[in-house]
Amino acid sequence: MRKGEYLGNFDLMLLLAVMRLGDNAYGVTLAQELEAQTRREVVVASVYATLDRLQERGLVTSSLGDSTPERGGRAKRYFRITKAGVREVRDAQQSLMNLWKGLPELKGEKA
């Protein structure tokens, strides 16, 4: 991995949410998924800002869907993870697992 290309916390959470939602990953469902998992309000605009950046890095792709009346006639933008994205998530998981190993604080041995 080159310098400056590490996934941030929010980047990683979003990529995982995109993977979990599969074909139904767009702004509303992604924000809902993150809110359900983190129990914090997610700014939908920051979901787009982050996914835009990840798209530039080739980790996700996007396509426009259909519009519905409850959206004021505006189309949904669906996101899908790419092979490079999956690889990046796997690398991040591996790095985190390595860092996790043997930490007594995380096993409840210390406060």
Added chain:
Amino acid sequence: MTPQQPPRIPTLMLKHFGSGSNIEALLGDLAEQYQQNNSAIRYWRQAMKAIPVSFFRDIRAHKWMVAQALMTGWGLWILAANLIFPIVNYNPYTTPNASRVSFHVVWSDPRSVIAFTTLPAIGAAFHPKGPWSTPVAFLFALALPAVVGVVSGWLAAHWQVCIQADPATLRLARVHQDRKTSVVLLFAGSVLLMNLLPFTFLFDRHIVFLVPLLTLNAAASVVGILLGGGLFRDRSTGVGN
């Protein structure tokens, strides 16, 4: 069943001041969320946070392009100030009785250079009876910055001077449609900042009477830029609101 309309003001603000290519999809998402939770407070919060988030994302992603468009707008602004300066300096209302305040550009003094950018307002204040006493004073205070703002805002939103390294030349290029909002907002913000800086030394020099004039000048400049940059135009492709 007819969907409930989300609050109109944040929708309009996001539509006009939101940056980037995802604003339509984002507006759709916020409208959909509003149908689900019916919370106007949440809608306002999401829309108001979306404006700076999309702005800074756009600026960060296209730094060089935005800098070039900004330089283009400022180039015209400074050119206009240069053209206006002699008119103000030799205004029959201002000379020879410039008793209340005198102003000359001293290039080595940053404060003087900053004030130069707000020159139309300062020019109007030269009038011994005050800035509102004649149509000419009013013109300098309000109309000139507004007109310069409209033209430079339009220029910054549509064209950018590109500096090419090899060979070292300048050329004009169109500003990408999706970048317009962030460029215009940044340009308006920088002009506002330059217009606010003189306030810091106005009080030292006991020329507080310039405050309303400079405020008006700043407001006219910013509104002119936003107008010229097309930010008040309806860019929506969606239905409703």
